[in-house]
Amino acid sequence: MNSPIEWVPLGRSEKKPRARWLAPLSVMLGSMVTLLPFVATIPFLPPFGLMMLLGWRLVRTDSMRVWAPVPLGFFDDMMSGQPLGNAMFFWTVCVLAIEVIDTRLVWRDFWQDWLIATGAIAFCLIIGRLIATPLYAHVDTALLVQIVISAALFPVIARFCTWLDRDSKRR
Amino acid sequence: MAPPRNRRPGFSRRAQYGLFLGYVAAVGGAAIGAALLLLSTFNPTAFSAVRGFFSEITTPISSAFAWVRGGIAGAPEGFSGYVNARGENERLKKQLAENEVLVSRARALNQENRKLRDMLQLRDVTTDAIVIARLVASSASSTRRYATLNAGSWQHVKPGMPVREAAGLIGQVIETSPNTSRVLLIVDPESIVPVRRTRDGLPAIAAGRGDGLMDIRSASIATMIFQPGDTFVTSGTGGIFSPNIPVARVIRTARDIAVAEPAANPDALDFALVQQSFLPEPPPAPTPTPKPKAKP
Numbered sequence: 001m002n003s004p005i006e007w008v009p010l011g012r013s014e015k016k017p018r019a020r021w022l023a024p025l026s027v028m029l030g031s032m033v034t035l036l037p038f039v040a041t042i043p044f045l046p047p048f049g050l051m052m053l054l055g056w057r058l059v060r061t062d063s064m065r066v067w068a069p070v071p072l073g074f075f076d077d078m079m080s081g082q083p084l085g086n087a088m089f090f091w092t093v094c095v096l097a098i099e100v101i102d103t104r105l106v107w108r109d110f111w112q113d114w115l116i117a118t119g120a121i122a123f124c125l126i127i128g129r130l131i132a133t134p135l136y137a138h139v140d141t142a143l144l145v146q147i148v149i150s151a152a153l154f155p156v157i158a159r160f161c162t163w164l165d166r167d168s169k170r171r
Numbered sequence: 172m173a174p175p176r177n178r179r180p181g182f183s184r185r186a187q188y189g190l191f192l193g194y195v196a197a198v199g200g201a202a203i204g205a206a207l208l209l210l211s212t213f214n215p216t217a218f219s220a221v222r223g224f225f226s227e228i229t230t231p232i233s234s235a236f237a238w239v240r241g242g243i244a245g246a247p248e249g250f251s252g253y254v255n256a257r258g259e260n261e262r263l264k265k266q267l268a269e270n271e272v273l274v275s276r277a278r279a280l281n282q283e284n285r286k287l288r289d290m291l292q293l294r295d296v297t298t299d300a301i302v303i304a305r306l307v308a309s310s311a312s313s314t315r316r317y318a319t320l321n322a323g324s325w326q327h328v329k330p331g332m333p334v335r336e337a338a339g340l341i342g343q344v345i346e347t348s349p350n351t352s353r354v355l356l357i358v359d360p361e362s363i364v365p366v367r368r369t370r371d372g373l374p375a376i377a378a379g380r381g382d383g384l385m386d387i388r389s390a391s392i393a394t395m396i397f398q399p400g401d402t403f404v405t406s407g408t409g410g411i412f413s414p415n416i417p418v419a420r421v422i423r424t425a426r427d428i429a430v431a432e433p434a435a436n437p438d439a440l441d442f443a444l445v446q447q448s449f450l451p452e453p454p455p456a457p458t459p460t461p462k463p464k465a466k467p
Contacts, residue, residue, distance in 0.1 A: 034309070034312055035308050037240045039308075039438040043310075066193045067196035070197065070204065080312055081309075081315050083208060084217075084218045084221070084222075085204045085209070088208075092201035133360050138384075139360070142382055
């Protein structure tokens, strides 16, 4: 195994990348951040599950099947306190929208990734607020702060996804 | 990142169909999600069993986290308590002597009170504590305010029971599973607590705002009546919350509503007390007997 080229015999499929199992697992762990022992009185925690999903999708396109947001969203709905179906539906919509953007954009840089992720996070948080909470509730300032925090944290999440996806053999 | 040059996965029919079916599955899954979302919007408790199954698994994890956090947060306090023990001892001894006078006066008042109540033939409604448990996690990323309590139906917790701590009311149990339950905090935008002002018993309604504060609305027609500093306790109206649990204190007044600060801090991570609902549920309504038809 010293040769730099990995030899795959004919008729045998290539070794599956680590991202195949690590990506869904890390998204689920991101959803489980709400298990931390804090009883919040305002929504301050960024939606880490969604951010991990977007990070994986934008950093490594083939890490997950296109339908992966459906079961992952179901799991997030169980953890987050939003009504069931919220993340299942809107996460899938986000990923499908990214698929469409991928066919339109000629070249995608990290700045575009960041912009796309910010848009997706803001879309999911705002529409989740509209669905889960009555309109007269005074949560909009907190929601805006939550969106800004999430957008500011996205580069860290993207770097984290890249780090998880690193090739452990190459040093 | 460069865009994929060719979206077709190759000449293999199988791979092409696989890709296509992936999209079909994604759209189908999104449609199922939308249907579930509609269902759970119109019937919020529809999937409580599924949620209960997951919280049974995850609540031990957050309980362990809470235990660790309690240990870390308690360490400096324990250390300084050890250092200051001598000074504390003298101070407490002095306080004890002062309190003895108060206690004897309170005993006399208590006796007098009991005598007066006997004369009025008041009946004490017992508000039994069901269980003492911890709030271990909450919906910190959502705009709704739920917390998870690590006691459930096996500990006789039932939906509708009020949850409080020493300082005041925290919320109300809305869903239970065998070992966990979900608490709707009083600061949630959909929570409403009937209250009265401690000063004069003025009835009001305390509703959550969603930003950690509460709106107090008068239940009577009078306006311009709230002042900063007014404190409110539960009134017992509605039969869920037993009376005289502190709820909130007014911090500023708007035109006809007041903004109040809740009395209890649910993040104190002390123990939360689940109480019996104030009045028992009414017996099931008698089956309606077919009425004789009105004479023409």
